[in-house]
Amino acid sequence: MTSTVSGPVxxxxxxxxxxxxxxxxxxxxTQIQNIAALPCxxxxxMMPDAHKGYGMPIGCALATRAAVVPYAVGVDIGCxxxxxxxxxxxxxxRESIQAALVGIFARVPVGQPSKQNRNRGSFSDRQDSAVMxxxxxxxxxxxxxxxxxxxxxxxxxxxxxxxxxxIELQSDGTNxxxxxxxxxxxxxxxxxxxxxxxxxxxxxxxxxxxxxxxxAFMLLDSVDGKDYMLDMGFAMRFAEESRGRIKTQALxxxxxxxxxxxxxxxxxxxxxxAAVEQHMGKPVVVHRxxxxxxxxxxxxxxxxxxxxxxxxxxxxxxxRALDTCSHGAGRRLGRNQTRRDNVGVDIKAEMAAEGIELVxxxxxxxxxxxxxxxxxxxxVMRYQADLVEPVVKLAPLGVVKG
Numbered sequence: 125m126t127s128t129v130s131g132p133v134x135x136x137x138x139x140x141x142x143x144x145x146x147x148x149x150x151x152x153x154t155q156i157q158n159i160a161a162l163p164c165x166x167x168x169x170m171m172p173d174a175h176k177g178y179g180m181p182i183g184c185a186l187a188t189r190a191a192v193v194p195y196a197v198g199v200d201i202g203c204x205x206x207x208x209x210x211x212x213x214x215x216x217x218r219e220s221i222q223a224a225l226v227g228i229f230a231r232v233p234v235g236q237p238s239k240q241n242r243n244r245g246s247f248s249d250r251q252d253s254a255v256m257x258x259x260x261x262x263x264x265x266x267x268x269x270x271x272x273x274x275x276x277x278x279x280x281x282x283x284x285x286x287x288x289x290x291i292e293l294q295s296d297g298t299n300x301x302x303x304x305x306x307x308x309x310x311x312x313x314x315x316x317x318x319x320x321x322x323x324x325x326x327x328x329x330x331x332x333x334x335x336x337x338x339x340a341f342m343l344l345d346s347v348d349g350k351d352y353m354l355d356m357g358f359a360m361r362f363a364e365e366s367r368g369r370i371k372t373q374a375l376x377x378x379x380x381x382x383x384x385x386x387x388x389x390x391x392x393x394x395x396x397x398a399a400v401e402q403h404m405g406k407p408v409v410v411h412r413x414x415x416x417x418x419x420x421x422x423x424x425x426x427x428x429x430x431x432x433x434x435x436x437x438x439x440x441x442x443x444r445a446l447d448t449c450s451h452g453a454g455r456r457l458g459r460n461q462t463r464r465d466n467v468g469v470d471i472k473a474e475m476a477a478e479g480i481e482l483v484x485x486x487x488x489x490x491x492x493x494x495x496x497x498x499x500x501x502x503x504v505m506r507y508q509a510d511l512v513e514p515v516v517k518l519a520p521l522g523v524v525k526g
Contacts, residue, residue, distance in 0.1 A: 131510065132444060136160055140444045141170040142507050143183075151176040156184070158335035164191035166408050169445045171415050172507035173454025173499060179338030182414035182455075185448040187403060192349050193341040194320040196411035197398050201315055201356050202363030203307025204394040205425040205451075206371050207436060210302065210378070211386040214295035214521075218481060220381060221293055221522045225483040227377030228291055228524050232370050234284040235485050235526035244485065245286065245526060246279045251369075253281040255362040256311070263355070269314070277311040277362065282369030285309055286526035288455075288493060291374055292427075294434060294518035299388070301518055302378065303425065303434065304370055307396065308363040315359050319352040344400070344409055353398070360397055367392070391423045391436065395451035403446055410446050414454070418511060419447045426505070426512065428453045430482070430523045431475060431495030435505060437512040449511040453501040459492035466491060481522030490525040 132140045138160045141148065148156075152174055159180050160168055167187040174183035179195035186196045235245040256274050263270075284291060284306050294301040308315075323340035326332075326348070334340060342349040371390075379385065398411045410417075416424045418439025427434040432453070441447050457465065471491045472482045484490045505514055 138165060139168040139170065141174075142172045142445065142511065143170055143174050144507070148174070149176060152181045155179070155181050155336070158339060159184075159186055159196070161335045162188070162193070162339055162341065163332065164188040164341055166406075167403070167446060169448055171448065171450040171454075172504045173414065173450040173452055175455045177413065179336055180411070180413050183450055184413055185415045185446045186411040186413075187408040187446055188341070188411070189408060190344045191341045192344055192352050192398055192409055193339055193411060194316045194323055194352065195338045195340075196413055197316065197356065198396050198413050199313040199316045200307035200396055201312035202360035202394055203305075203312070203396045204363060204367065204392060205303060205305050205427065206367050207391045207425045208302040208371065208375070208387055209296075209389040210300050211388055212300040212378070212382050214298055214300050216300070216382070216521075218479070222481045222483070224293060224378055224381040225481055225522045225524055227380055228374045229483045231373040231377055232282070232284055232291065232524070234524060235286045235488060245283055247283065250275070250278045251281050253278050253362060253365060255358060255365050256281070259355075259358045273311055273314040277309065280309040280311070281362065281366045282373070283309065283366070284370065284524070284526050286488070289526060290430060291370065291524040292430065293521045293523075295521055296516050296518055300521075302371070302374055303427065303518070304367060304374065305427065306363070306367060306370065308359040309366070311362050312359040312396075315352075315355045319348065319355070322348045356398065360394060363394070364392070391421070391425055393421065393424050393451075401446075404443060412448060414451045415448045416451050417447060418442070418449050423515065424449060424512060426450060426452055426501070428501030429495040429498040430490070430493055430520060430525065431478065431480060432498070432501050433520070434518045435501070435514050436516040436518065437505075438515050439512050440510060442511050445511050449508050450504055453498040453504050455497060456499045457497045459497070462492045462494060462497040466494065469494070480520050482525065483522070484525040488526065493525060
């Protein structure tokens with residue numbers, strides 16, 4: 125059944141929601157109430173794709189007064205999307221789409237390492253990330269973990285990872301598009317965990333009451349607060365470097381399959397970061413977790429799921445939303461629940477029957493990424509009609525998953 129909504133709902137003096145109240149899950153509501161209760165919170169905007177995360181919901185923007193909250197950005201700092209419109213036509217035999225996906229899969233490591241295959245999801249040879257070289261040079265090797273994470277990041281740059289990360293071929297009805305979603309991998313998690321531990325100690329030292337320990341914060345102008353923003357910036361740049369390498373490999377695979385073509389347009393967005401911005405006449409630190417800034421770039425990417433459509437949209441500035449829109453459809457069901465509800469389902473065969481090719485490692489069926497695990501992208505776009513204008517609707521042709 126299609127839902128309708130007439131603008132955002134004010135949940136409290138600090139909280140505005142673009143997700144209808146009846147659709148907010150209890151765990152998500154508790155987290156919203158927790159971040160609103162932080163002593164540094166100035167404003168909260170919940171997007172229509174909001175769902176429970178660590179500390180703060182995914183699909184949320186939090187404005188604080190001169191404070192940074194590591195878990196309000198999350199562990200995958202700089203995670204984001206690239207969408208590429210090519211000059212290639214949109215109508216191809218399924219065999220050609222499959223060949224292109226297999227070519228991408230052969231070039232881009234995907235998934236997470238396991239005991240059986242430690243190189244899965246990582247390059248077996250060090251790739252020498254330019255951003256990591258600069259990070260170590262500027263920040264210095266403060267401990268063994270920092271040296272180890274640089275080594276790990278050098279083997280993960282240009283890799284896809286698992287979960288909701290993807291490389292997808294899509295059609296706008298006329299042209300073939302490439303869309304990919306990935307972030308800073310282990311490096312972003314290291315930065316988040318390092319500063320979250322510092323933030324916890326600071327809150328305990330100053331007897332700061334926290335509604336949830338995952339919402340520990342630091343003052344922006346403190347040494348640690350400044351260092352977090354600096355390292356967060358490096359993680360964002362690492363994610364950009366990684367996406368750029370993946371894009372190059374994917375486009376090479378398309379060239380091998382389809383022949384030479386031109387790139388008409390490239391759109392890139394971050395959706396896990398914090399920045400100092402002016403809102404309502406005051407400087408605040410805006411944390412966007414699974415949320416996209418709508419004023420920096422003219423166009424944004426809003427994927428649905430691997431079985432549903434995605435959108436390219438034009439952001440609409442909105443004061444109450446902190447100039448933010450959703451980063452996608454957002455999960456409706458957790459991964460374990462999705463698997464429990466779909467025991468015996470062959471998702472690859474199901475997608476093939478829908479005309480969508482799925483390529484993933486032999487030991488990963490991607491069932492927990494099924495379309496029914498996500499919210500209805502059409503409702504999400506309808507709920508945020510005052511935040512983003514749909515420009516292009518994309519239909520999935522095939523996807524590479526970890």
